[in-house]
Amino acid sequence: MHLLKTILKTTSRIPYWNFTFSDPKGVKTTQLIINNPELSDNGIITILLPYISAIAILLSIGGIILSVMIISNQKFKTQK
Numbered sequence: 001m002h003l004l005k006t007i008l009k010t011t012s013r014i015p016y017w018n019f020t021f022s023d024p025k026g027v028k029t030t031q032l033i034i035n036n037p038e039l040s041d042n043g044i045i046t047i048l049l050p051y052i053s054a055i056a057i058l059l060s061i062g063g064i065i066l067s068v069m070i071i072s073n074q075k076f077k078t079q080k
Helices: 002-012 014-022 027-035 043-079
Strands: none
Touching: 002 014
């Protein structure tokens, strides 16, 4: 399955290979985006950015709490 996933991901990126060979470091592309900010429409991303950060922090804390709970449950089950 990993091999199939790799093949599918590689073939989905075939249209972008010509950009890889023409500007391997991405300097020209970066300058194009800087000079024409309308090329990258980040309107919705800038609005959601604080919320996404808060959700990521809450999910991380929740994952740690869940892991501690599972580990403590397994520890008590082995002691009985």
